[in-house]
Amino acid sequence: MNKERLLSAEDICEYFGIGRDTLYKLIYNKGLPAYRLGKLWKFKKKEVDRWLKISARPPVRKQKPWVEASC
Secondary structure, eight states, X not given: OOOOOEEEHHHHHHHHTOOHHHXXXXXXXXXXXXXXXXXXXXXXXXXXXXXXHXXXXXXXXXXXXXXXXXX
């Protein structure tokens, strides 16, 4: 039997560095995997990490300003 500990909404907020409102938006609008147990939301860390890997945008690279070659 898999005994993976379920994380709370508070745990995930701390893990992501976000507030509860943002967490709920991720659940409802972005498909963050979560389980509703009565009034509580619970999360499996492996599923959350997999979702992050798939859903994360690549970092924005700062490009050098366009420089025209002088002739």
